[in-house]
Amino acid sequence: MHEVGVMENALGIALKRAADEGAHHIHQLTMRIGLLSGVVPEALEFAFDVLTRGTIAEGATLEVEHVPIVCFCSTCRLEFQPDDLFCECPRCHVPSAEVHQGRELELASLEVS
Amino acid sequence: MCKDCGCNIVGEVRIDGKPDSHDHSHPHTHSHDHEHPHTHPHAHDEAHEGDRRTVPVQQAILAKNDRLAERNRGYFKAKGLLVLNVLSSPGSGKTAFIERTVAGLGDRLRVGVIAGDLETDNDAKRLRARGVPTVQITTGNVCHLEAEMVARAMEKIPLDSLDVLVIENVGNLVCPASYDLGEDVRVVLLSVTEGEDKPLKYPVMFRTAQVVVVNKMDIAEAVGFDRDAALRNIRRVAPEATILEVSARTGQGMAQWYTYLEERRRREKGHPPPPSPGTSPA
Numbered sequence: 001m002h003e004v005g006v007m008e009n010a011l012g013i014a015l016k017r018a019a020d021e022g023a024h025h026i027h028q029l030t031m032r033i034g035l036l037s038g039v040v041p042e043a044l045e046f047a048f049d050v051l052t053r054g055t056i057a058e059g060a061t062l063e064v065e066h067v068p069i070v071c072f073c074s075t076c077r078l079e080f081q082p083d084d085l086f087c088e089c090p091r092c093h094v095p096s097a098e099v100h101q102g103r104e105l106e107l108a109s110l111e112v113s
Numbered sequence: 114m115c116k117d118c119g120c121n122i123v124g125e126v127r128i129d130g131k132p133d134s135h136d137h138s139h140p141h142t143h144s145h146d147h148e149h150p151h152t153h154p155h156a157h158d159e160a161h162e163g164d165r166r167t168v169p170v171q172q173a174i175l176a177k178n179d180r181l182a183e184r185n186r187g188y189f190k191a192k193g194l195l196v197l198n199v200l201s202s203p204g205s206g207k208t209a210f211i212e213r214t215v216a217g218l219g220d221r222l223r224v225g226v227i228a229g230d231l232e233t234d235n236d237a238k239r240l241r242a243r244g245v246p247t248v249q250i251t252t253g254n255v256c257h258l259e260a261e262m263v264a265r266a267m268e269k270i271p272l273d274s275l276d277v278l279v280i281e282n283v284g285n286l287v288c289p290a291s292y293d294l295g296e297d298v299r300v301v302l303l304s305v306t307e308g309e310d311k312p313l314k315y316p317v318m319f320r321t322a323q324v325v326v327v328n329k330m331d332i333a334e335a336v337g338f339d340r341d342a343a344l345r346n347i348r349r350v351a352p353e354a355t356i357l358e359v360s361a362r363t364g365q366g367m368a369q370w371y372t373y374l375e376e377r378r379r380r381e382k383g384h385p386p387p388p389s390p391g392t393s394p395a
Contacts, residue, residue, distance in 0.1 A: 002288060006174055009174045009175070009177070010174050013170065013172050013174070014170070017168060017170055018168075021168055023168075027165060031174075036316075036317060037291070037317075038287065038290055038317045085317075086313075086316065086349055086350060088349070094352070095348060095350070095352040096352060097351065097352045097353040099320075104173075105173060105174045105291075106170075106171060106172055106173045106174060107170045107171075107172050107174060108169070108170060108171055109167050109168060109169045109170050109171070110167070110168045110170055111166070111167050112165070112166060112168055113164045113165045113166070
C-alpha cells in the first residue's frame, strides 16, 4: 500500500478542516486504521513526518487507533474478534465472509488551536 | 499524487497514449456551504496553547475515490452494463483469460475492455487484434487503477454497444484491493505456478473477491499443484466466492464462467432468468 498517497489525502482533509475552523495550528491528527485496511501505520508515520513540513501541521503528532477486526458468523449468530486476518468462527470453525469492523481508514479528529 | 485534489492522476497517467486531460473541474470540496458563522472576535496572530481544542472529523481517507466509484457504478447501471474488475499478480494470465472469454462468448455477449498497466499498450494491442474495443490506461508509476482513471477511460469506449465491460487492473495483489472502481464483480486470478498459499498471503485482496479463478490448470500436474490445499485456502479467506478452475490457454473449465457471466448480466439488466431446462415453456 502506498502510504504517502494515503497520508497526502489525510493531510489534505485535515488542512481544509483546520481552515474551516479558523485554526492556525494543528497539534495532533488522530487516525483510525483497521487491521484489514491494508495500511501499515509505521509507513504512515514516515510519510506524515515528511509531508507535514512547511504546513500548519509541522511538528504535530500522529495518533493511530488500531481498529480490531470484528467478524460475524451468521450460522452461530456470533460476533467475534479473530486472532488473525481470517474470520474463522470460534464456535463452528467455518470461515465467515461477514466483516463488521476492521476495514476503517479514516481521519478521526484533529487537535487544533 | 495530484496536489490539488489528492487523487492519483498526475501528468504521467495516459489514456490510449494521451495525457489525461485532468482539468480539475470536478466538484471540489471547497464547501463554502458551511452554516456556522466564522466569528473571529480577535485575530489569533500567535498560537494560544491554552486554546487547543479537539475537532471531530470522522472522514474516510478514500472517500473521494469511493464517491467517484459510486458515480461510475450509477452510470454503468444506467447503461445496463455488467462490469468486472480483474485483479491478480503480474503474469497470472489476466489478459489471456479475457481473450479466451471474448473468444468463448462469441455473439452471446459483447465485451469491451479498459486495460491498466504502468507502461506499454501491449495488452490493448492483443485485445484489439481480436476485435475487442479497448482503451489502455498507462499509469506511469501508479500501482493501481482508481475510479477517476476509469471514468476518464470510459469516455473513449462505445459503452452503448456493449453488454460487459472488463477492467483489467494493474498486476498487483496489494494496492488495487483498496480502490473501488465501480465494478459489479471482482474477479481475482491466481495461477497454479504461484503456490497454494497465495490467498493466505494476500488476505486483504482475496477477501474482496466475488470470483476466484485458478488459472493454468493445464500445467497443474506438471508443477505439482495441490488443488485441495488451494481450494481450502481460498475458502478460508473468501468463503462466499465462486471458485473456477480453468485454463485460459486450452479453454478447459471456461464454460462455467460464460454461464456465470450471462446469468449476472441478466440480473444487472433486470431480466428474469430463463426457465430451467426440463420445465415446459410458459
